Amino acid sequence: MIIKTDKDTIETYLTDASNIKGSSSTVIIPENKEELIEIIKDLFNKNQNYIISAAGTGLTGGKVPEFDVIISIEKLNQILDIDKQRNIVRVEPGVTLNQLEELLSSYDLFLPPNPTEKNSTLGGNVANNASGSRSFKYGPIRNYVEGIEIILGNGHILKLQRGKVFANGNNLNLKTEENDSLKIEFQEIHTPKTKHSGGYFLKSDMDAIDLFIGSEGTLGVISEISLAVIKKPEKILGLLIFFLSVDNLMDFTDLIRKNSIINNKTSIEINNEIAARLIEFFDENSLKLLRSKYHQIPEDSIGAIWIEQEYTEANENEILEKWFEIISKYTPFADLTWVATNEKEHSNFIDFRHQLPLTVNEIISKNGMRKIGTDTAVPIHHFREYFFYLKEALKEIQMDFVIFGHIGDCHLHANIFPKNNAELQKALDFYEKIMQKAINLNGTVSAEHGIGKIKKKYLKQMIGEHGITAMKKVKNILDPKNLLGRGNLFD
Numbered sequence: 001m002i003i004k005t006d007k008d009t010i011e012t013y014l015t016d017a018s019n020i021k022g023s024s025s026t027v028i029i030p031e032n033k034e035e036l037i038e039i040i041k042d043l044f045n046k047n048q049n050y051i052i053s054a055a056g057t058g059l060t061g062g063k064v065p066e067f068d069v070i071i072s073i074e075k076l077n078q079i080l081d082i083d084k085q086r087n088i089v090r091v092e093p094g095v096t097l098n099q100l101e102e103l104l105s106s107y108d109l110f111l112p113p114n115p116t117e118k119n120s121t122l123g124g125n126v127a128n129n130a131s132g133s134r135s136f137k138y139g140p141i142r143n144y145v146e147g148i149e150i151i152l153g154n155g156h157i158l159k160l161q162r163g164k165v166f167a168n169g170n171n172l173n174l175k176t177e178e179n180d181s182l183k184i185e186f187q188e189i190h191t192p193k194t195k196h197s198g199g200y201f202l203k204s205d206m207d208a209i210d211l212f213i214g215s216e217g218t219l220g221v222i223s224e225i226s227l228a229v230i231k232k233p234e235k236i237l238g239l240l241i242f243f244l245s246v247d248n249l250m251d252f253t254d255l256i257r258k259n260s261i262i263n264n265k266t267s268i269e270i271n272n273e274i275a276a277r278l279i280e281f282f283d284e285n286s287l288k289l290l291r292s293k294y295h296q297i298p299e300d301s302i303g304a305i306w307i308e309q310e311y312t313e314a315n316e317n318e319i320l321e322k323w324f325e326i327i328s329k330y331t332p333f334a335d336l337t338w339v340a341t342n343e344k345e346h347s348n349f350i351d352f353r354h355q356l357p358l359t360v361n362e363i364i365s366k367n368g369m370r371k372i373g374t375d376t377a378v379p380i381h382h383f384r385e386y387f388f389y390l391k392e393a394l395k396e397i398q399m400d401f402v403i404f405g406h407i408g409d410c411h412l413h414a415n416i417f418p419k420n421n422a423e424l425q426k427a428l429d430f431y432e433k434i435m436q437k438a439i440n441l442n443g444t445v446s447a448e449h450g451i452g453k454i455k456k457k458y459l460k461q462m463i464g465e466h467g468i469t470a471m472k473k474v475k476n477i478l479d480p481k482n483l484l485g486r487g488n489l490f491d
């Protein structure tokens, strides 16, 4: 194992993409699972708090230490095996999405949810129940976790396979590899019926594996993950559609969302009808930012929708006709729609999508301030109210912003770029307002980024004090000395 105590090296482990900064005097880097267990046992015996650090792309301060020892899983980065019969891939937690996608692509397979940040690790993705653009059709990463191995606070190993251990009502009985019996009597937590990544999954009769997905490094260290992956579709259609009116864009989105939900009957079925696997939004400001690099964006466009649909060569014309029939009813720019049907064209679309966070980051670093970004989602029937509330609130503060994201899931990111401290305060007030609105509309304060250290207050408002108490009770059984992931989810 590698132990680092020099200040300069430690400095690089103290923050994540949220830009909040913590303190620590030690980073320990296990080089294999046996060392990870040894480190955890040692910290347990010394009553020493610790935090797990992965790629640090988190946006909520989850890996930021509060004077804890940092365990970095950067060297646990091996893809262990791939079962080509069952399409299951087994990985160490430090494997990145980039690494996995490269391997899967050579087998014509893919991991469906598609989180944007490809440098993030699968351990981090599972710890946060990550989602992505394709979660509209395929759901969050939770749906693909077939097995996990967790090292508990005392260094004992818990192995769970999906479909094998269930709660009996609100009672879970877990058995470690060392034969410890852990009896957990829990209270159910009612979470929003939107895409959601905030707090423990606690439901009657639940599969035990779900408790650990999204637990943000507070219940144990994920040391191995088995993921279900699926065969790539024969063909994918990509369309980037530009609009002249917000109402038309919203009506179009409602229609294709509704059709896609009906037609995507099973997650892996290919369909002859309108059945998008992703529906993504770019607002007018996003297009303005991107226009300097992409001159072909129509001048008057107030927003764009990017869709992808899986299909077969045989039904290409039929599918294209169906899409264009609808598109031409909602926008005068139908002829200017960008179309992607081959790999090169799709990679141009992906570059276009990636240019947005890159351009946003350029502005933020030029301003020398932090970005304020929302990750809220609301139920479909409240989406319009939420969208126009968001736009109005942004108009009021008169600052630079973009809105983009997963409109199919009623999940948008509003990013604001303050130029000075006064603007930062205004942006924080706006953030507070939007969180309250999402909670009031029975939405979530975190659809995919987790709670970490910066959204604890809102999690409590969303699930109530009893929800927090229910989580703490579970944590006390699995981590009785309260050593792991201090400050994440709750105080």
Ligand SMILES: Cc1cc2nc3c(=O)[nH]c(=O)nc-3n(C[C@H](O)[C@H](O)[C@H](O)COP(=O)(O)OP(=O)(O)OC[C@H]3O[C@@H](n4cnc5c(N)ncnc54)[C@H](O)[C@@H]3O)c2cc1C
Pocket: 016, 017, 051, 052, 053, 054, 055, 056, 057, 058, 059, 061, 062, 063, 073, 093, 114, 115, 116, 117, 119, 120, 121, 122, 123, 124, 125, 126, 127, 128, 129, 130, 131, 132, 133, 216, 217, 218, 220, 221, 222, 223, 357, 448, 449, 450, 452, 485, 488
């Ligand atoms: C530009 C950009 C785009 C993004 N897009 C998306 C997106 O589309 N979808 C999305 O969901 N997120 C997105 N994110 C957020 C981020 O990438 C995810 O939250 C990701 O899951 C974090 O992974 P990581 O490896 O960087 O984890 P870290 O940031 O290092 O850690 C995150 C949390 O997970 C815990 N953790 C990490 N590994 C383990 C482990 N092995 N065992 C137990 N706990 C562990 C840490 O303690 C911490 O609490 C984006 C971030 C950026 C900067």
